[in-house]
Amino acid sequence: MNPQTIKVACSNCNLRELCMPMGLKPEELERIDEVVAVRRKVKRGGTLFRNGEKFTSLYAIRTGFFKTCVATEDGRDQVTGFQMAGEIIGLDGIVQDHHTCDAVALEDAEVCVMPFDRIEELSREVTALQHHVHKIMSREIVREHGVMLLLGSMRAEERLAAFLLNLVQRLHARGFSQSELVLRMTREEIGSYLGLKLETVSRTFSKFVDENIVEVKQRHVRILDTDALKRIVNSQTCQ
Amino acid sequence: MNPQTIKVACSNCNLRELCMPMGLKPEELERIDEVVAVRRKVKRGGTLFRNGEKFTSLYAIRTGFFKTCVATEDGRDQVTGFQMAGEIIGLDGIVQDHHTCDAVALEDAEVCVMPFDRIEELSREVTALQHHVHKIMSREIVREHGVMLLLGSMRAEERLAAFLLNLVQRLHARGFSQSELVLRMTREEIGSYLGLKLETVSRTFSKFVDENIVEVKQRHVRILDTDALKRIVNSQTCQ
DNA sequence: CGGCGGATTGAGCAGGATCAACGGAGGTGG
DNA sequence: CCACCTCCGTTGATCCTGCTCAATCCGCCG
Numbered sequence: 001m002n003p004q005t006i007k008v009a010c011s012n013c014n015l016r017e018l019c020m021p022m023g024l025k026p027e028e029l030e031r032i033d034e035v036v037a038v039r040r041k042v043k044r045g046g047t048l049f050r051n052g053e054k055f056t057s058l059y060a061i062r063t064g065f066f067k068t069c070v071a072t073e074d075g076r077d078q079v080t081g082f083q084m085a086g087e088i089i090g091l092d093g094i095v096q097d098h099h100t101c102d103a104v105a106l107e108d109a110e111v112c113v114m115p116f117d118r119i120e121e122l123s124r125e126v127t128a129l130q131h132h133v134h135k136i137m138s139r140e141i142v143r144e145h146g147v148m149l150l151l152g153s154m155r156a157e158e159r160l161a162a163f164l165l166n167l168v169q170r171l172h173a174r175g176f177s178q179s180e181l182v183l184r185m186t187r188e189e190i191g192s193y194l195g196l197k198l199e200t201v202s203r204t205f206s207k208f209v210d211e212n213i214v215e216v217k218q219r220h221v222r223i224l225d226t227d228a229l230k231r232i233v234n235s236q237t238c239q
Numbered sequence: 240m241n242p243q244t245i246k247v248a249c250s251n252c253n254l255r256e257l258c259m260p261m262g263l264k265p266e267e268l269e270r271i272d273e274v275v276a277v278r279r280k281v282k283r284g285g286t287l288f289r290n291g292e293k294f295t296s297l298y299a300i301r302t303g304f305f306k307t308c309v310a311t312e313d314g315r316d317q318v319t320g321f322q323m324a325g326e327i328i329g330l331d332g333i334v335q336d337h338h339t340c341d342a343v344a345l346e347d348a349e350v351c352v353m354p355f356d357r358i359e360e361l362s363r364e365v366t367a368l369q370h371h372v373h374k375i376m377s378r379e380i381v382r383e384h385g386v387m388l389l390l391g392s393m394r395a396e397e398r399l400a401a402f403l404l405n406l407v408q409r410l411h412a413r414g415f416s417q418s419e420l421v422l423r424m425t426r427e428e429i430g431s432y433l434g435l436k437l438e439t440v441s442r443t444f445s446k447f448v449d450e451n452i453v454e455v456k457q458r459h460v461r462i463l464d465t466d467a468l469k470r471i472v473n474s475q476t477c478q
Numbered sequence: 479c480g481g482c483g484g485a486t487t488g489a490g491c492a493g494g495a496t497c498a499a500c501g502g503a504g505g506t507g508g
Numbered sequence: 509c510c511a512c513c514t515c516c517g518t519t520g521a522t523c524c525t526g527c528t529c530a531a532t533c534c535g536c537c538g
Binding site: 147148 | 377433
Binding site: 186187188198199201202203205206218219 | 515516517518519
């Protein structure tokens, strides 16, 4: 609605090893700077885009934390992912030329706005960028396969364990602790993502605490036994 | 393994309104013919590609029916989709340069092999193709959002109803009946896709039969009351 | 005809949902 | 600064959907 606009450059962004320019050569990197039009700030609770809105751009998260969610007419609602710095958001909009999900900031955030027609234009010239765009989309498809596996075949404890491991691994890649994290989302949002009710999420946290696998104080989580979590995920309860 | 190779052209394929060349102009269509290297036959039960195999090509299904499935080390297995004529398969392989799921033919099938480097090359020249490739990938992402919604928030009857409606709608777009279909997959495969056990799938079918919503004879399904299925999907049982 | 894989159906069980009460943290306004 | 309110999280009791285990049936193929 009221986009703050600040000129910026990918070429000296501290996220360049994670984000859009990942793996590009210096001269290609400079070309990418042409893609990022402006930055935009989104307040906590605000939406970056909404289901039904016209699709124009992809967004690279610079700071902050988002959730994306889809909804049915009857008001049901499913969180399809949580996104953090360096991740690309908005890919759902390409196919229909308008967005099919909401992107909501779970904390104050700033994103780089990348008009999609510019991305397409530039990736016709810069092969590495073209390939990178394809990889980003493929990565999202593979990620979703993982979520389908989780939703389709895991029990509550396995889901939560997998969720925690995934979060902490991504945070670690961004220089945060391997064992400590602050959840940016409510129990209900975790539950929606994992296909569980919020009470079940809460109970499962408590169970992990009882078993000395984690410490939980509200949204602060400290992982005491990563291996235990891994064992829970890989326990072939079925079969 | 033993690819049958037959030269072909998209430009006179009867699937061109559904498949890769969708919406391209005649002159662009001719360029696309360069992309499809060969066709390949896959026998029922055979795999088009497997988890771990090197990624080289996308595949357009000409005839037949596939499932794709991912697996965990501990042997758990999740069907991530069913694909039919005109649909593109293999997008998962781009990001890691090797496939992360299996594609298994559920009936004798024939696919058009499209080497991905050729696709990238050509889509640098043909803007419409470039955009189409992006749309195909985005479409897959949106489809998976839908599956996540299904797995995360629907009960058994809603899942099966949504599944049947989706299948019959896609078949109808290919010129088949709106009300009659032959399932190419087992109850177990349906169950895996829908996050249910095969017995639950079977029971839910029986329930629909009792309610005169469908007729079921083994894999032959006739939909008697499409609206009832739609109502089941949209029944806001939660809230 | 017999064997086998797939489908159906039944009985009993349990994991997670639902309903409900309560507690604690953080924000707001008097 | 404190009182209040609201939102979020925890925990308990009970219920029910879908899972498990098991028997049987059906259609197909050799």
